[in-house]
Amino acid sequence: MEFPHDINGIYASLGVLQGYLYTKSTGKKWMSSLRKIDFETGKILQQINLEENLCLGREFTILNDKIYMLTWQSNIGFIYDTKTIEKEIVSNYGKG
Secondary structure, three states: OOOOOOOEEEEEEEEEEOOOOEEEEEOOOOOOEEEEEEEOOOOEEEEEEEHHHOOOEEEEEEEOOOEEEEEEEOOOOEEOOOOOOOOOEEOOOOOO
């Protein structure tokens, strides 16, 4: 099965919720984004770019209308709302 998509991104994480495709995309180190995409057309509906100093966004999961994402090397985690793709919580992890 094939779906329309942005061929310039590298999709490291994918999730589907209520007809939307959520992706964590990166083209290069220090350039990651979280995207909400129309599953049928491939159109990017919303995109949040991670701050360049955070290196790479890593894997994410979707649970209860929230997206939980970790960064690589920066040891920072984020929680986003799936409806707005707005960052709600930022937290450090793995240090201690």
